[in-house]
Amino acid sequence: MEQAVIIAAGQTKFGDRYKEGIKELFAEAYQDMLDWAPGEVKPNSIQAAYVGTMGVGGMQLGQSASLLTGHIGLPYIPAVRIENACASGGFAFYQAVMAVESGKFDLVLAGGVEKMCDLSGSKVKYWLGVSGDNEYERLAGLTFAGIYAIMATRYMEEYGMEKKYLSLVALKNHKNGSLNPKAHFQREISLEKAMAAANVAFPLNLFDCSPISDGAAVVLVASRSWAEKRGIDFIRVLGTGAASDYLAIHDRDSMTGLVASQRAAAAAYEMAGLGPEEIDLFEIHDCFTIAEIMAYEDLGLAEKGRGWLLLKDKKTFLDGQRPVNTSGGLKAKGHPLGATGISQVGEIFLQLMGRAGARQVEKARIGLTHNVGGSGGTAVVSILGR
Amino acid sequence: MEQAVIIAAGQTKFGDRYKEGIKELFAEAYQDMLDWAPGEVKPNSIQAAYVGTMGVGGMQLGQSASLLTGHIGLPYIPAVRIENACASGGFAFYQAVMAVESGKFDLVLAGGVEKMCDLSGSKVKYWLGVSGDNEYERLAGLTFAGIYAIMATRYMEEYGMEKKYLSLVALKNHKNGSLNPKAHFQREISLEKAMAAANVAFPLNLFDCSPISDGAAVVLVASRSWAEKRGIDFIRVLGTGAASDYLAIHDRDSMTGLVASQRAAAAAYEMAGLGPEEIDLFEIHDCFTIAEIMAYEDLGLAEKGRGWLLLKDKKTFLDGQRPVNTSGGLKAKGHPLGATGISQVGEIFLQLMGRAGARQVEKARIGLTHNVGGSGGTAVVSILGR
Numbered sequence: 039m040e041q042a043v044i045i046a047a048g049q050t051k052f053g054d055r056y057k058e059g060i061k062e063l064f065a066e067a068y069q070d071m072l073d074w075a076p077g078e079v080k081p082n083s084i085q086a087a088y089v090g091t092m093g094v095g096g097m098q099l100g101q102s103a104s105l106l107t108g109h110i111g112l113p114y115i116p117a118v119r120i121e122n123a124c125a126s127g128g129f130a131f132y133q134a135v136m137a138v139e140s141g142k143f144d145l146v147l148a149g150g151v152e153k154m155c156d157l158s159g160s161k162v163k164y165w166l167g168v169s170g171d172n173e174y175e176r177l178a179g180l181t182f183a184g185i186y187a188i189m190a191t192r193y194m195e196e197y198g199m200e201k202k203y204l205s206l207v208a209l210k211n212h213k214n215g216s217l218n219p220k221a222h223f224q225r226e227i228s229l230e231k232a233m234a235a236a237n238v239a240f241p242l243n244l245f246d247c248s249p250i251s252d253g254a255a256v257v258l259v260a261s262r263s264w265a266e267k268r269g270i271d272f273i274r275v276l277g278t279g280a281a282s283d284y285l286a287i288h289d290r291d292s293m294t295g296l297v298a299s300q301r302a303a304a305a306a307y308e309m310a311g312l313g314p315e316e317i318d319l320f321e322i323h324d325c326f327t328i329a330e331i332m333a334y335e336d337l338g339l340a341e342k343g344r345g346w347l348l349l350k351d352k353k354t355f356l357d358g359q360r361p362v363n364t365s366g367g368l369k370a371k372g373h374p375l376g377a378t379g380i381s382q383v384g385e386i387f388l389q390l391m392g393r394a395g396a397r398q399v400e401k402a403r404i405g406l407t408h409n410v411g412g413s414g415g416t417a418v419v420s421i422l423g424r
Numbered sequence: 425m426e427q428a429v430i431i432a433a434g435q436t437k438f439g440d441r442y443k444e445g446i447k448e449l450f451a452e453a454y455q456d457m458l459d460w461a462p463g464e465v466k467p468n469s470i471q472a473a474y475v476g477t478m479g480v481g482g483m484q485l486g487q488s489a490s491l492l493t494g495h496i497g498l499p500y501i502p503a504v505r506i507e508n509a510c511a512s513g514g515f516a517f518y519q520a521v522m523a524v525e526s527g528k529f530d531l532v533l534a535g536g537v538e539k540m541c542d543l544s545g546s547k548v549k550y551w552l553g554v555s556g557d558n559e560y561e562r563l564a565g566l567t568f569a570g571i572y573a574i575m576a577t578r579y580m581e582e583y584g585m586e587k588k589y590l591s592l593v594a595l596k597n598h599k600n601g602s603l604n605p606k607a608h609f610q611r612e613i614s615l616e617k618a619m620a621a622a623n624v625a626f627p628l629n630l631f632d633c634s635p636i637s638d639g640a641a642v643v644l645v646a647s648r649s650w651a652e653k654r655g656i657d658f659i660r661v662l663g664t665g666a667a668s669d670y671l672a673i674h675d676r677d678s679m680t681g682l683v684a685s686q687r688a689a690a691a692a693y694e695m696a697g698l699g700p701e702e703i704d705l706f707e708i709h710d711c712f713t714i715a716e717i718m719a720y721e722d723l724g725l726a727e728k729g730r731g732w733l734l735l736k737d738k739k740t741f742l743d744g745q746r747p748v749n750t751s752g753g754l755k756a757k758g759h760p761l762g763a764t765g766i767s768q769v770g771e772i773f774l775q776l777m778g779r780a781g782a783r784q785v786e787k788a789r790i791g792l793t794h795n796v797g798g799s800g801g802t803a804v805v806s807i808l809g810r
Contacts, residue, residue, distance in 0.1 A: 039526060039527045039528070086666075092485070092486060093485070096554075097558060097559075098554060098557075098558045098559070098671075099478070099479070099551070099554045099558075100478060100507075100508075100509035100551075100554045100555035100556070100558075100797070100798055100801075101507070101508045101509040101511070101555065101671065101797045101798055101801045101802050103508065103668075103802075104508070104668035104669070104670075104671055104797070104801040104802050105557065105671045105801070107668060108668070108669070108670045108671060108675070113668060113669060113670050113675075114667055114668055114669065114683065114684070114687055115667070115668060116666035116667055116668060116688075116802070116804075117508075117668045117802060118506060118508060118515050118518075118519070118666075118802075119506070119507045119508055120504060120505070120506065120507075121486075121487070121505045121506075121507050122486075122487045122489065122490070122503075122504060122505055123486035123487040125487070129504050132504075133504070133519060133522075136522060136523060136526045136528060137522060137526075139526040139527070139528065140425060140522045140523075140525040140526035140527075141425045141525070141526075142425070142522060142525065165485070165486075168482075168484060168485045168486045169486035169487065170486070171484075171491065172483060172484045172485075172486075173483075173484070280472075280502035280504075281500055281501070281502055282489075282490035282493060282494065282499060282500055282501060282502060282503045283490070283494070283499060283500065284490075284494045284499050285484075285487065285490055285491045285494060289494070289499075297500065298500070301500055302502075411486070411487045411490070412486055412487060415486075415487045415490040415491070416487050416489075416490050416502070416503060416504075418502075
């Protein structure tokens with residue numbers, strides 16, 4: 039198996055990008071990548087592309103991958119659209135890595151894009167709803183926030199966690215987001231403000247929910263031999279793992295953790311030959327604050343039922359022992375669905391390259407990304423190292 | 425690179441399957457595969473799945489791959505939805521092969537499904553429209569049949585082909601379909617009837633268009649070493665190739681051939697170390713009759729502008745020198761978008777295994793599949809051999 043490495047990353051500012059469509063956003067992320075890419079990287083050496091997008095809003099529901107690669111000036115390379123709801127970007131990266139590992143290609147673009155802010159509230163609800171089970175959840179009246187609200191309620195009941203700890207996730211991630219010029223939200227919030235916000239689906243209030251965002255992100259995956267031959271600096275892909283679960287939560291054994299995340303992490307740790315204690319920093323899928331706490335446990339940072347205690351000691355804060363979501367996470371950086379998984383990889387790339395600016399984690403050598411589809415129907419984990 | 429092989433294939437009958445949804449269709453194809461699969465194949469040894477579907481009708485627009493694998497009893501394996509419009513199935517197979525070639529998995533399910541017949545005419549038009557460029561084609565009033573009608577008109581003008589040759593494609597494929605118990609249409613048609621049908625988009629009439637169909641198909645891809653260790657008979661994947669083009673035809677250099685098909689074929693031939701003259705039979709993407717004639721040229725069966733002459737001599741008929749679309753093709757077997765590319769691979773598998781029944785081609789040793797996304801925005805070609 040060829041070893042895959044990452045040699046460049048780029049992304050747009052996330053947020054309400056009302057002037058741009060998916061083509062303009064994708065081109066902006068691609069140009070941001072090229073601006074930073076080593077001089078040896080020429081666009082015409084890119085051999086294939088994987089694009090993650092849920093296609094929210096339905097602007098181009100058929101083969102949007104080739105529409106986007108055509109728009110950035112790479113019209114003829116194989117372009118494949120990957121769709122696993124909110125994990126579309128993470129799976130696009132997973133496939134780009136596999137394409138290099140297979141030996142078929144030496145240089146592959148992985149990208150993601152979503153345009154959500156120009157949708158009406160009911161349309162947004164529809165699109166988030168179909169990332170869960172359309173037949174047994176959305177059509178039965180369960181909203182997407184409602185699914186995570188059920189998980190949060192159950193978690194609080196089973197493990198005695200108070201609502202305050204959910205708000206601490208928001209506080210931490212907004213604090214990190216304030217240091218990220220590409221984040222949707224760049225202002226700190228107080229614990230009081232976070233706890234007093236209007237309810238969305240009890241116990242989740244407005245500050246427990248990631249925002250509706252527009253944005254795009256890309257990374258360039260190369261074979262290690264290709265990069266070394268050209269003297270290009272790189273970050274290694276040490277391990278990738280993916281898994282699924284029943285789409286509808288009523289089919290699952292537990293409501294306080296995601297089996298897909300647990301299995302994806304186990305596969306990635308096994309491939310990397312590493313355990314969670316050896317990871318310096320994490321980009322975790324915090325679509326709702328409860329999701330980050332459950333992920334602490336699913337990824338092995340804490341034992342079952344004790345994830346929230348990491349927040350008590352500020353262990354996962356930027357200056358803690360295990361920084362989580364230095365980018366601001368989905369909560370503050372924003373969550374343009376297809377772009378999210380790629381942007382997570384981009385953040386770890388920047389951190390390990392020492393290019394993360396005000397939010398730089400010192401001596402970061404190994405990082406992990408964790409991207410979840412919907413309420414856990416799919417998940418993908420990647421481990422990256424210097 | 426690990427060599428990938430195919431060890432089993434299954435599909436539903438294509439057609440108006442009004443009683444079944446996508447879950448039931450997918451399960452039926454999967455069961456059909458298991459019924460024929462070697463005894464050594466246990467469902468719990470399947471390690472990953474790629475599912476091609478355009479999601480027509482919007483029944484489950486988010487991560488339908490994991491919904492389907494959960495439904496057939498494989499809830500935890502990584503399941504990835506691949507969407508490249510009408511080539512979604514072909515690209516799902518392409519990714520399944522790559523997953524095995526990378527050495528990450530030994531046994532991977534590639535499947536495809538589409539449910540189209542319960543849509544209204546205007547909804548079908550919408551979904552086919554967005555397999556072209558939504559912004560510059562569909563919204564400007566160009567129908568999907570209209571795009572191929574433009575190509576046909578131009579082809580006839582440039583190369584002096586008469587309308588009769590379009591109808592001969594339909595006649596041939598309906599004849600082949602009459603021998604395929606899984607085909608949507610199983611009745612022969614006369615040349616007179618084909619030529620006299622009502623116009624859809626001049627010069628394409630009703631018999632120049634593939635039907636709107638429901639259906640599903642699956643194939644099981646293994647590493648060669650995995651299959652050999654268990655003494656399982658297999659068909660080798662000799663080469664795969666994929667490519668893209670601008671989505672909108674106004675951006676392309678030519679309207680009488682598909683650059684994506686030409687490039688995908690060149691890549692597949694190069695990987696297989698074979699040329700078109702060494703292929704015994706072909707499953708070609710005949711969404712419209714003109715598409716099959718252009719593909720003769722794009723795949724190297726004929727020189728530019730001379731593809732239609734193959735029909736004159738019946739060279740591509742079932743008992744000709746180069747049988748094309750022995751299954752009935754999209755035209756008569758039916759075209760449930762996501763299922764089509766997988767079903768093409770299944771047909772070549774059956775032919776090379778000697779299990780194609782009344783339509784068996786004698787001494788078939790090498791076959792090629794060709795699957796096109798929309799009007800040529802993407803294409804994927806696979807070469808399979810005994």
